[in-house]
Amino acid sequence: MTQPVRAALLALPLLAVAASPPPPKVPTSAEIVAGAPASAWAAVPAQDLLVIDLDNGRRVAIALMPAFVPVHVANIRALARAGWFGGTTINRVQDNYVTQWGDATGKKQLPPGIVAPSPAEYERPLAGLAFRAMPYRDAYAAGAGHVGGWPVASDGRLAWLTHCYAMVGVGRGLAPDTGTGAELYAVIGHAPRHLDRNIATVGRVLEGMDALTDLPRGTEALGFYSAGASRPTIRAARLAADMPAGARPAFEIMKSDAAAFAAWVKARANRKDEFFIRPAGAVDICNALPPARAKPAE
Amino acid sequence: MTQPVRAALLALPLLAVAASPPPPKVPTSAEIVAGAPASAWAAVPAQDLLVIDLDNGRRVAIALMPAFVPVHVANIRALARAGWFGGTTINRVQDNYVTQWGDATGKKQLPPGIVAPSPAEYERPLAGLAFRAMPYRDAYAAGAGHVGGWPVASDGRLAWLTHCYAMVGVGRGLAPDTGTGAELYAVIGHAPRHLDRNIATVGRVLEGMDALTDLPRGTEALGFYSAGASRPTIRAARLAADMPAGARPAFEIMKSDAAAFAAWVKARANRKDEFFIRPAGAVDICNALPPARAKPAE
Numbered sequence: 001m002t003q004p005v006r007a008a009l010l011a012l013p014l015l016a017v018a019a020s021p022p023p024p025k026v027p028t029s030a031e032i033v034a035g036a037p038a039s040a041w042a043a044v045p046a047q048d049l050l051v052i053d054l055d056n057g058r059r060v061a062i063a064l065m066p067a068f069v070p071v072h073v074a075n076i077r078a079l080a081r082a083g084w085f086g087g088t089t090i091n092r093v094q095d096n097y098v099t100q101w102g103d104a105t106g107k108k109q110l111p112p113g114i115v116a117p118s119p120a121e122y123e124r125p126l127a128g129l130a131f132r133a134m135p136y137r138d139a140y141a142a143g144a145g146h147v148g149g150w151p152v153a154s155d156g157r158l159a160w161l162t163h164c165y166a167m168v169g170v171g172r173g174l175a176p177d178t179g180t181g182a183e184l185y186a187v188i189g190h191a192p193r194h195l196d197r198n199i200a201t202v203g204r205v206l207e208g209m210d211a212l213t214d215l216p217r218g219t220e221a222l223g224f225y226s227a228g229a230s231r232p233t234i235r236a237a238r239l240a241a242d243m244p245a246g247a248r249p250a251f252e253i254m255k256s257d258a259a260a261f262a263a264w265v266k267a268r269a270n271r272k273d274e275f276f277i278r279p280a281g282a283v284d285i286c287n288a289l290p291p292a293r294a295k296p297a298e
Numbered sequence: 299m300t301q302p303v304r305a306a307l308l309a310l311p312l313l314a315v316a317a318s319p320p321p322p323k324v325p326t327s328a329e330i331v332a333g334a335p336a337s338a339w340a341a342v343p344a345q346d347l348l349v350i351d352l353d354n355g356r357r358v359a360i361a362l363m364p365a366f367v368p369v370h371v372a373n374i375r376a377l378a379r380a381g382w383f384g385g386t387t388i389n390r391v392q393d394n395y396v397t398q399w400g401d402a403t404g405k406k407q408l409p410p411g412i413v414a415p416s417p418a419e420y421e422r423p424l425a426g427l428a429f430r431a432m433p434y435r436d437a438y439a440a441g442a443g444h445v446g447g448w449p450v451a452s453d454g455r456l457a458w459l460t461h462c463y464a465m466v467g468v469g470r471g472l473a474p475d476t477g478t479g480a481e482l483y484a485v486i487g488h489a490p491r492h493l494d495r496n497i498a499t500v501g502r503v504l505e506g507m508d509a510l511t512d513l514p515r516g517t518e519a520l521g522f523y524s525a526g527a528s529r530p531t532i533r534a535a536r537l538a539a540d541m542p543a544g545a546r547p548a549f550e551i552m553k554s555d556a557a558a559f560a561a562w563v564k565a566r567a568n569r570k571d572e573f574f575i576r577p578a579g580a581v582d583i584c585n586a587l588p589p590a591r592a593k594p595a596e
Contacts, residue, residue, distance in 0.1 A: 095508050096463050119575070139437045139582035165394050165488040174572045190463040190488055190585060194569055194578040210393050210515040217508040271492055274472045277417070280492040284437035284582075287488060 029267040032260055033291045040258035042149060043295070044251045046241035048073070050080060050203065051249060052101075054090075055233040060208035061240075061249050062168050062186075063292075065150055065201075068124060068161055071117045072170050072200045075181035077239060082111035084182070085237035090215065094223025096189030099212040100171055101234065102182050110182060119176035122197045123160040131159060132256045134265055136282040140193040144285035146261075149253035150204070151285045153196060161201035164191045164286035168203040188213045191286040206251045206292050250295040264291065327565040330558055331589045338556035340447060341593070342549045344539035346371070348378060348501065349547055350399075352388075353531040358506035359538075359547050360466050360484075361590075363448055363499075366422060366459055369415045370468050370498045373479035375537060380409035382480070383535035388513065392521025394487030397510040398469060399532065400480050408480060417474035420495045421458040429457060430554045432563055434580040438491040442583035444559075447551035448502070449583045451494060459499035462489045462584035466501040486511045489584040504549045504590050548593040562589065 027035070044063045052060040066073040079085060085101075088108070092100035131152060133145035141153035144162065151162045163169065168186050172179030179200055186205050195201075205212065215232070218225040225231050240248040254261050269283040325333070342361045350358040364371040377383060383399075386406070390398035429450060431443035439451035442460065449460045461467065462485060469481030477498055484503050493499075503510065513530070516523040523529050538546040552559050567581040 093512075095511060137435050137437050139435050140578055140580050176575055191582075192585070193582065194566075194574070194585070196578070197576045198574050213393060214391075214512055214514050216512050268492075276492070276496050277474055278495045280438055280494070282438050284489075284491065287490070287492070 026270075026272065027263070027267065028271075028273060029264050032264045032267055033254070033293075036254060036258065036260035036264075036291075040254055040260040041252040041293075042255050044206070044253060046248055046250070047077065047239055049206075049240035049249070049251065050076060050237060051240055051243065052085070052208075052237040053235045054211060055235050056211075058208055058211035058232075059249075060186075060211050061206050061251065062203045063206050063251065063253070064203040065161060067148065068150070069117075069121045069200050069202045071115055072121055072179065072181055072202045075114050075117065076170075076184070076202065078111060078113045079181055080237050080239050081242065083236070084108070084111055085234045088234050090212075090225075090232045090234075091218075092185070092222065092224045093188070093212075093215045093218050095217045097187070097192060097223065098169075098185040099188050099215065100183060100185035102171065102184065108182075110180060114180050114182075116177045117170070117179055117181075117200065119200075121200055122176075123158040126154050126157055126159045129159055130257065132262075134269075134283070134285065134288065136269060136284070138285060140196065146256035146288075146290060149256055149290045151289055153193075153285065160197050162191065162285050163187055163193055163195045163201055164289055165189070166205045166209055166289065167201050168205060169195065170200040170202055172199060186212050191284075193286075204289070204292075206253075207249065207294065252293055252295055254291040256290065261290065324568075324570065325561070325565065326569075326571060327562050330562045330565055331552070331591075334552060334556065334558035334562075334589075338552055338558040339550040339591075340553050342504070342551060344546055344548070345375065345537055347504075347538035347547070347549065348374060348535060349538055349541065350383070350506075350535040351533045352509060353533050354509075356506060356509035356530075357547075358484075358509050359504050359549065360501045361504050361549065361551070362501040363459060365446065366448070367415075367419045367498050367500045369413055370419055370477065370479055370500045373412050373415065374468075374482070374500065376409060376411045377479055378535050378537050379540060381534070382406070382409055383532045386532050388510075388523075388530045388532075389516075390483070390520065390522045391486070391510075391513045391515050393515045395485070395490060395521065396467075396483040397486050397513065398481060398483035400469065400482065406480075408478060412478050412480075414475045415468070415477055415479075415498065417498075419498055420474075421456040424452050424455055424457045427457055428555065430560075432567075432581070432583065432586065434567060434582070436583060438494065444554035444586075444588060447554055447588045449587055451491075451583065458495050460489065460583050461485055461491055461493045461499055462587055463487070464503045464507055464587065465499050466503060467493065468498040468500055470497060484510050489582075491584075502587070502590075504551075505547065505592065550591055550593055552589040554588065559588065 050062040138144035170179035171183030270279040348360040436442035442451040468477035470477030568577040
């Protein structure tokens with residue numbers, strides 16, 4: 001519709017066109033991110049950043065969300081601090097679903113201090129959360145929006161982190177209290193929102209998604225690698241807080257209550273530029289993961 | 299919640315438990331697909347199946363949807379029949395977005411018979427379509443559902459194919475009538491539904507998604523490969539109808555008006571089994587791409 005709009009402008013009386021300034025250009029979502037003030041960003045705390053180094057030289061950095069899932073995150077921190085993930089492997093790559101890593105033998109002893117998590121952590125009371133609902137429909141919940149830089153859905157009473165592309169969850173067995181954090185997965189396909197409230201979502205990959213997505217898909221059921229299949233090994237998985245100063249990766253996420261963030265959501269929902277001829281007028285929560293950016297190493 | 303439910307059953311008077319048959323097991327979506335009668339399936343016509351063979355030995359098979367986008371599909375057929383895609387390459391792999399292929403030089407002459415497509419094909423009147431709306435909210439449109447085995451959204455007046463994982467579209471320049479079919483892309487991430495009605499969706503990958511998803515992501519802007527980057531070359535892209543009898547791949551898609559399909563959608567929206575403790579009660583259109591299956595080569 002770019003052309004018809006331009007034609008309509010040309011059809012205005014010449015004097016009116018000459019007297020009117022050009023309509024203000026609406027900034028794109030990328031321009032809003034680039035222009036956001038420093039106050040619009042919040043640093044990811046170093047104790048909430050899990051840094052996984054693979055033996056192929058690639059790095060995956062995951063922000064954790066302790067305020068929603070404190071026991072799950074405490075377990076993951078304990079595993080990282082014990083060096084437990086070292087030597088474990090990526091064992092499952094199921095197309096349009098998840099990449100999952102952990103102990104392929106299932107026999108590696110967990111370190112002390114791992115607590116059986118409660119499925120109560122799958123969701124929490126909405127009251128008291130600074131929930132900024134987006135003014136758009138959600139396909140799965142009464143509403144969706146953001147809390148402290150995280151994607152959240154709610155039924156009006158409870159709220160939970162959403163299973164979006166790049167979000168990280170804790171694998172579990174059939175019983176809902178069996179997810180120790182020793183098996184983690186990242187979503188690598190269309191958001192499997194049916195997992196919401198059925199399993200703990202604990203984090204978001206901020207760096208290195210391609211190290212989890214460009215892998216061969218597993219050939220066994222559920223995308224598990226066959227016994228002899230080559231797979232990346234985790235050299236080390238550490239909290240940034242436990243890495244040497246000067247070598248810690250660091251990230252910022254845009255604050256959910258920043259004016260720039262509200263403008264960014266609106267721009268995402270209403271793309272109109274040289275390419276987009278028909279704005280959607282909506283954006284789903286998984287196309288609205290808050291902007292994140294690397295900072296210089298600390 | 300599996301455990302509490304079981305506990306409640308055990309608390310019933312013993313006689314009542316003994317007298318009651320076990321509750322009928324609700325079939326899973328996989329069981330519904332496995333048990334669907336032959337009449338629930340429709341063959342993909344051989345002239346609507348684009349078979350792409352890569353020089354790495356991998357194959358991608360794409361069902362085309364001429365009823366929605368006749369000019370775009372006619373162009374793709376003409377390109378395939380001219381052998382035009384042979385020697386072109388995969389040039390763009392943008393994480394959580396698209397894998398795109400075509401002529402990296404931009405100079406390869408198109409064969410005769412390629413028609414400038416109208417953006418009118420981005421959508422079509424709902425009236426006259428056998429649209430089966432799903433009884434769930436859609437984040438982007440007034441409703442979503444299926445037409446003839448394809449995912450479709452509608453505003454009540456117009457209908458369009460949705461940009462879901464594994465759907466294939468026609469790249470274009472800034473002008474909306476510039477998508478000749480010589481540049482095609484497949485969605486490899488969360489559904490970019492903002493592309494709906496802005497670009498032509500023409501098909502769906504039925505085989506070989508992993509050949510498009512496990513590739514290194516491109517390092518240039520928009521995920522394009524840098525000039526010297528290694529990339530798969532298309533050895534041949536043919537319509538199945540033009541392949542030798544006996545060597546044609548063949549696929550079936552479940553019919554949108556089959557009873558098994560309605561049951562399948564319902565089961566996808568209400569997963570409840572040994573693992574799922576809280577059914578979503580909804581499913582979004584991109585988690586409800588109709589079941590498809592390979593048939594023996596024809």
